[in-house]
Amino acid sequence: MTTGPTWQQRADVVVIGTGVGGLAAARAAHRAGSDVVVLSKSAAGSAATATHYAQGGIAVVLPDTDDSVAAHVADTMAAGGGLCDRDAVTSIVADGYRAVADLAGAGAVFDQGSDGTWALTREGGHSRRRIIHAGGDATGAEVQRALDHAATVLDVRGGHVVLQVLRDTDHVTGVLVANGDGIGVIHAPSVVLATGGLGHLYRATTNPGGATGDGVALALWAGATVSDLEFIQFHPTMLFSGGSAGGGRRPLITEAVRGEGARLIDARGASITEGVHPMGDLAPRDVVAGAIDARLRQTGDPCVYLDARGIDGFEERFPTVTAACRHAGIDPVRQPIPVVPGAHYSCGGIVTDVAGRTDLAGLFAAGEVGRTGMHGANRLASNSLLEGLVVGARAGAEAATHAIAVGRVQSRASDAVGRPILPRRILQDAMSRDASVVRDAAGLARLQDVLASAEVGPVADRADVEDAALTLTATVVAAAASARTESRGCHHRSEYPGADPARARSSTLVLRDGVVVLETPAGVAS
Numbered sequence: 001m002t003t004g005p006t007w008q009q010r011a012d013v014v015v016i017g018t019g020v021g022g023l024a025a026a027r028a029a030h031r032a033g034s035d036v037v038v039l040s041k042s043a044a045g046s047a048a049t050a051t052h053y054a055q056g057g058i059a060v061v062l063p064d065t066d067d068s069v070a071a072h073v074a075d076t077m078a079a080g081g082g083l084c085d086r087d088a089v090t091s092i093v094a095d096g097y098r099a100v101a102d103l104a105g106a107g108a109v110f111d112q113g114s115d116g117t118w119a120l121t122r123e124g125g126h127s128r129r130r131i132i133h134a135g136g137d138a139t140g141a142e143v144q145r146a147l148d149h150a151a152t153v154l155d156v157r158g159g160h161v162v163l164q165v166l167r168d169t170d171h172v173t174g175v176l177v178a179n180g181d182g183i184g185v186i187h188a189p190s191v192v193l194a195t196g197g198l199g200h201l202y203r204a205t206t207n208p209g210g211a212t213g214d215g216v217a218l219a220l221w222a223g224a225t226v227s228d229l230e231f232i233q234f235h236p237t238m239l240f241s242g243g244s245a246g247g248g249r250r251p252l253i254t255e256a257v258r259g260e261g262a263r264l265i266d267a268r269g270a271s272i273t274e275g276v277h278p279m280g281d282l283a284p285r286d287v288v289a290g291a292i293d294a295r296l297r298q299t300g301d302p303c304v305y306l307d308a309r310g311i312d313g314f315e316e317r318f319p320t321v322t323a324a325c326r327h328a329g330i331d332p333v334r335q336p337i338p339v340v341p342g343a344h345y346s347c348g349g350i351v352t353d354v355a356g357r358t359d360l361a362g363l364f365a366a367g368e369v370g371r372t373g374m375h376g377a378n379r380l381a382s383n384s385l386l387e388g389l390v391v392g393a394r395a396g397a398e399a400a401t402h403a404i405a406v407g408r409v410q411s412r413a414s415d416a417v418g419r420p421i422l423p424r425r426i427l428q429d430a431m432s433r434d435a436s437v438v439r440d441a442a443g444l445a446r447l448q449d450v451l452a453s454a455e456v457g458p459v460a461d462r463a464d465v466e467d468a469a470l471t472l473t474a475t476v477v478a479a480a481a482s483a484r485t486e487s488r489g490c491h492h493r494s495e496y497p498g499a500d501p502a503r504a505r506s507s508t509l510v511l512r513d514g515v516v517v518l519e520t521p522a523g524v525a526s
């Protein structure tokens with residue numbers, strides 16, 4: 001079934017992923033003197049990362065403004081539905097300005113107001129304007145450009161697919177990798193997972209094609225713990241396109257459009273959020289996505305609309321959104337934009353501390369794949385680039401320190417192993433039907449039956465590892481969502497419409513003998 005490793009290399013630190021978390025980690029490890037290898041499964045370079053597609057911006061408390069770390073922490077905790085870790089939020093938010101200033105020092109150019117200071121916009125759940133942006137609505141592209149430029153001194157390799165994180169009894173020893181030369185091993189005492197999200201669990205998502213849950217699966221296969229994976233955030237405004245063109249990656253319409261005054265309406269012109277939340281169209285994301293989903297169920301319409309016709313200078317402020325709309329045949333200056341909620345961000349992931357350390361020595365995680373406790377049950381808009389920058393840099397520095405402490409490691413020769421794999425279309429259909437914005441016990445049980453029909457197959461290339469990762473990640477999402485018999489943050493159960501105070505804690509899951517085990521259940525109900 002498999003061939004053994006055909007090549008071998010050594011590094012101090014292997015970083016998997018080239019978005020904000022990965023490149024921040026790689027830069028920090030390199031600065032600390034480590035021999036760093038950065039791997040990307042994509043041959044397409046940085047246009048393949050979720051970072052590249054981020055529009056709205058980076059939430060950050062700037063000095064000498066009316067904002068404060070305490071206010072940003074309070075907004076983050078309010079959005080997070082009771083599951084944020086206050087210490088983690090405070091640590092990351094307080095380090096935000098330093099991290100952003102470092103990125104600007106590396107060449108990132110943020111939009112400025114007429115007084116020459118960084119321009120600030122607002123998004124859902126923020127009590128004030130604190131989002132810096134670039135190129136209007138092309139913040140991620142600018143962040144990626146600056147990080148790519150800084151990474152030219154690093155050893156970055158495209159077309160390298162990690163099949164397995166290798167370990168001995170108690171620590172990481174390297175990675176098993178497929179590339180154009182076959183399957184090989186990179187021996188390394190420190191591995192940083194920065195593989196991004198899992199939006200392709202669903203038929204339609206704002207995420208790029210590589211967002212297939214690889215890091216969550218690699219961590220579980222290696223024996224690490226994951227948490228909060230039932231909390232998959234649906235962005236309220238993904239561009240709607242009916243028919244077969246509606247699947248795969250779909251353009252995002254940034255929340256900043258609402259921050260600048262656009263209104264969400266249904267086909268009859270009625271407000272979607274009036275009476276739902278005091279912040280109206282700028283309520284936290286879970287509230288707005290839930291309100292849209294409810295309106296669509298009530299009316300049977302295929303989409304709602306974002307009316308941005310009143311925004312002066314729309315094309316200049318939102319060039320990315322304008323181009324995406326026009327590509328789809330919609331003129332956002334003259335027409336309301338058709339939108340639906342779309343799978344956007346995993347609030348949960350691999351359990352780490354605020355320095356990216358997992359519970360397996362030598363394994364680190366940063367960015368969307370990690371779960372620091374920053375996002376709780378629902379991430380506050382534009383907190384993700386912030387977390388990726390801060391935790392990525394810390395994880396890289398920690399990985400370098402760990403590599404020095406451990407010294408040379410040797411992975412035992414390993415074959416690529418077989419894993420349960422469900423055909424992607426079947427998996428995406430089942431997840432879209434049964435684990436979307438609103439869930440219930442019957443749907444989740446049906447989903448678990450579908451997932452149980454996965455058959456073990458070889459994992460030797462990118463398609464195999466993605467499909468195996470999607471299958472395991474979906475299994476974890478289904479288990480966590482079934483166990484959480486309440487509605488909290490972006491997890492909505494139709495038969496349990498309210499939050500249950502007895503369940504205000506995170507679930508943690510591990511893989512034991514190939515079986516997903518809910519180690520800490522969501523609640524303590526007696």
Ligand code: SIN
Pocket residue numbers: 054055056057123253254255256345380381382383384
């Ligand atoms: C957006 O621009 O609306 C997305 C920002 C985010 O996901 O944080």
